[in-house]
Amino acid sequence: MREAPDGNGRSDRAGSPLRVALIGAGGMLAQAVCLTAPEGIELLPFDLPAFDLTDPVGMAAALEPLRPQLLINCAAFTRVDACESEVERAFAVNGAGPGHLAALAQRLGATLVHLSTDFVFSGAAHRPYREEDAPGPLSVYGRSKLQGEQAVVASGLRQYYIVRTSWLYGPGGANFVETIARLAAEREELGIVADQQGTPTFSLDLAAALWRLVGLSGGAAAPFGLYHYSNAGCCSWYDFACAIVEQLRALGAPVQARQIRPLRTAEYPVPARRPAYSVLAKDKICHHAGIHIPDWRTSLTAYLRQRHDAAAQPSRGC
Secondary structure, three states: OOOOOOOOOEOOOOOOEEEEEEEOOOOHHHHHHHHHOOOOEEEEEEOOOOOOOOOHHHHHHHHOOOOOOEEEEOOOOOOHHHHHHOHHHHHHHHHHHHHHHHHHHHHHOOEEEEEEEHHHOOOOOOOOEOOOOOOOOOOHHHHHHHHHHHHHHHOOOOOEEEEEEOOEEOOOOOOHHHHHHHHHHHOOEEEEEOOOEEOOEEHHHHHHHHHHHOOOOOOOOOOOEEEEOOOEOOEEHHHHHHHHHHHHHHOOOOOOOOEEEEEOHHHOOOOOOOOOEOOEOOHHHHHHHOOOOOEHHHHHHHHHHHHHOOOOOOOOOO
């Protein structure tokens, strides 16, 4: 960063707020970044159609006059199955796009935070994946996101954080929790894949961790590089669905589902292959950012209570 932020989220220039460009500002994670943003920063939202990761000239025209000191890239083509049929778009957005953004960050003297995915791994492991483990994506989505990571590294930018995450849910976007809540209210029986293991991630937990990582929410910034973040623990999609329905029922939400049936992956064919095991090791981010990561069940409870509470505050946006 041209001007290193202090622990209160301000630049070294007295009275001058740190400018943070939030890319993909309309998405679920970006909304969580807004909700958890520390005081004393200036958030600059950018999103489609005006801001397109596939248009480096347009990105430069948008960002260079504002000269943000931190770029947080939440933009991606995340529809995993659609990527299988829209290969060119997937690689343009997820693969080349982050490289364009990293090159622009280098010209600006800014730091880049780029979000990636557990889908860069093959799923053949039997213990949580560490940052140094060899990737082996099975899908177009996974391959395109891995290419995006590689493009950031190859750009020459040294001031970057790449953060892989998994099974993201939270307010303001389509996600597994909302899908199960809807289906459980409509159907008496659900069939959910039980032989894929991973970890759900609450968007507000991840967003808070990003602010800690860059040194804007207590403590110094962590060393630049690659990190993993998801909630603690692991489960299958079936376990996750059962927990969602159980907690919804306890909250008095409308639940028609009487049975949740475990399925094998082969019984639920989809275009894109998923890793059978994609639990991420979080020791590195815990050590360098000094964070405690909540268990996935704890965070699910917090989200569902917020969601159910009539007094919950609406998103303040950017």
